[in-house]
Amino acid sequence: EFNTNSFAKAGDGELFFGGINGVSSLYPDRIRKIAEPPRILMTNIKVMDTNWKVDSAFSVRNITLPYSENIISFSFTALGWYTPDVYNYEFKMRGVDKSWIEAGNSGYARYVLQPGSYIFEYTAGNELAGNLQHKKFIAVTITPPFWRTVWFIVLLTVLGILLVIAGVDFYYKTVNRKKLRQLEVQQTLQLERER
Numbered sequence: 001e002f003n004t005n006s007f008a009k010a011g012d013g014e015l016f017f018g019g020i021n022g023v024s025s026l027y028p029d030r031i032r033k034i035a036e037p038p039r040i041l042m043t044n045i046k047v048m049d050t051n052w053k054v055d056s057a058f059s060v061r062n063i064t065l066p067y068s069e070n071i072i073s074f075s076f077t078a079l080g081w082y083t084p085d086v087y088n089y090e091f092k093m094r095g096v097d098k099s100w101i102e103a104g105n106s107g108y109a110r111y112v113l114q115p116g117s118y119i120f121e122y123t124a125g126n127e128l129a130g131n132l133q134h135k136k137f138i139a140v141t142i143t144p145p146f147w148r149t150v151w152f153i154v155l156l157t158v159l160g161i162l163l164v165i166a167g168v169d170f171y172y173k174t175v176n177r178k179k180l181r182q183l184e185v186q187q188t189l190q191l192e193r194e195r
Contacts, residue, residue, distance in 0.1 A: 037134045038080030038087055040124050043107075046073045064141045067148075072140065073110035078124035091122040093140075115144035 006018030016025045045052045045060060048071050053060065065072070078087040089103040093111055095118040103109070107124065118140040125134070146152055 036080065038078035038082075038124055040076060040078055040122065040134065040136050042074060042076050042122075042136070042138070044075040046075075047071065049073070060138055062139045062141070064143065066143050067115050067145050070113045070115075070142050071111070072113065073108065074120060074122065074138070076107040076122050076124075076136075078107070082126075087124040087126065089122070089124045091120065094119040094121065113140065113142045115142045115148065117141050 002017050002019040002024075008016045010016070012027075013029060014025050014027050016023055041058050042060060043058070045063070047065060047069050052063075063072070074091070076089070076091075077084045078089070080087070084107070085105045087107075088105060089107040090100045091097075091103060091109045092100045093109070093113075095116060096111060096113070101109070107122070109120070109122070120138045120140055121135050123135045
């Protein structure tokens with residue numbers, strides 16, 4: 001805590017500030033801008049608005065979920081020289097978002113996903129416009145219901161083909177039986193005439 005109007009500037013540019021614990025000084029021209037990017041951590045992942053693997057959210061690299069659990073949200077934060085709320089956050093879900101979404105100072109994203117494969121990318125920094133070299137990734141897979149899987153579609157196709165073949169075979173057998181009966185009737189009539 002510093003006292004009001006208790007400041008001075010020396011001839012060499014040093015600034016002095018009087019506070020309750022004494023005098024503090026600094027040279028403003030010697031303060032360097034912190035260029036080191038923050039470390040980005042995943043703090044929480046929720047599936048269907050319920051915490052998912054709370055203890056290990058920061059180490060998750062892949063998520064596979066069934067089609068019935070397709071609502072997913074991510075909370076992430078930046079650790080660096082500043083407090084997390086000073087950083088700007090951006091994220092993008094490849095396969096959903098066409099460009100990066102600027103989230104301001106809130107590291108939070110929520111999606112409702114269709115079955116498929118996605119990659120969630122997220123980053124943070126002081127100024128992000130085009131400066132996205134420190135990205136993190138999580139691969140997300142939403143499995144389709146069994147009736148939309150390749151093996152089920154192939155099975156239905158094969159079954160459909162077999163049913164068509166069986167139907168055609170039954171039709172031709174029925175037609176041939178009718179013809180055979182007609183021939184038998186004609187042959188019986190012919191034999192009767194000849195007798």
